[in-house]
Amino acid sequence: MSGLGAGIQARRAGIDSVILEAETEVGGLCRSLTSRTGCDFDFGPKILILDDSDNSADLLSFLGNNCQKYLMQENVYLKQFGLIDFPIQRNLIDLPSDISKLVIKEVKHSTKHNVVRNYRDWLLMHYGEYLTNNVLLPYEEKKWQIDLDKLDYTWALSRPVSVSLSEMELGAKQKLSPNKHYYYPRNGNITTLTQSMAKKAGKILLNHKVEAIDTSRKIVFAGNKEFYYDRLISTLPLDCMLKITKDNDFDRIKKSASVLQQLSIRIFHLVFEGNHSVKGTAIYFPEKNFIFRRVSVLQNLCPALARKGYTPISVEVSLNNDSKYISEESMQKIVLKQLQSIKQFGKLGEPIECIVQCILYAYPLPTIGLKDFIKDVHDYYNKYQVYLCGRGGN
Known part of the structure; x- marks a missing residue:
């Protein structure tokens, strides 16, 4: 969707632009498929979790009246307790009182002693040993498939996993109402949004996979054609972008293999x-x-x-x-x-x-060292008026 957004903004500014799309349709991972029984499935659920910014309002405008707001009411399943509201640290009242008291006690103690070096440390400091070792750490390791010692923690500060001690204490005494919401088309699927955006995004060339980029000559090679540009916005995954950029620094590419996972x-x-x-x-x-x-x-x-x-x-x-x-x-x-x-x-x-x-x-994966590496890569590309907003580069 970032490519469509760039096309829309260029058109609004009166700038000539073209979107080179590798697939047969636009949308990237914000697409859907239809089964033989007529059921629609997004490429993994694609609910719209937005803030109150003008940018979010702009995005929703492409759905018009075909947009519905829902409260965020997710769950965690534990064999011993069944369904518990998510995030569990905000819904301790769903656990037996002795466990919720233990969790609060551990959190109060842990915040005074732990040093945060990675995501594992951050979880232990904020939520204590019981909740971390029995729920949070097993889930995060299952999700990321990597030792949490290798992950940065700062990305989590604005995520649902971040819950304050005062909120945990309140959630241990009473049922808290959901404090987040999301949007989804009232009719259709997530492709409804991307198709609407595509109509306003200017010229789009499908089946044009980008094979190489020459930043010094400002040329993109795609679909057996050459495209000259003044400014380039890349929505490619960052590791892919590095590999197809001609004359790129080899050390930077080599380093990306360990940082960009x-x-x-x-x-x-x-x-x-x-x-x-x-x-x-x-x-x-x-x-x-x-x-x-x-x-x-x-x-x-x-x-x-x-x-x-x-x-x-x-x-x-x-x-x-x-x-x-x-x-x-x-x-x-x-x-x-x-x-x-x-x-x-x-x-x-x-x-x-x-x-x-x-x-x-x-x-x-939000690996340790990723943020500094991304800054270096952005600085490198910005010199050539190339701007990155693909996965791994934002």
């Missing part, structure tokens, strides 16, 4: 026959006896994706160097067996349809 995921889009009542919207699974990290009940999360006669669910698995070699068929069997061990999903029976989707670059 990416997470691949496999999504199982499941369709069950019948309209079943299932609790939860996005449900997170920290425990190791589940291979998946998140299950999205689409009829609850995005009502526009509900279908008469069917219950669609998306199951997301983060891949590591071992699991990426497990065949889709074998992993599907594991996912279904584990999903059916949970009572509310077991009653759904066998799915009548399953679409498996692999996203090679789903998330950039």
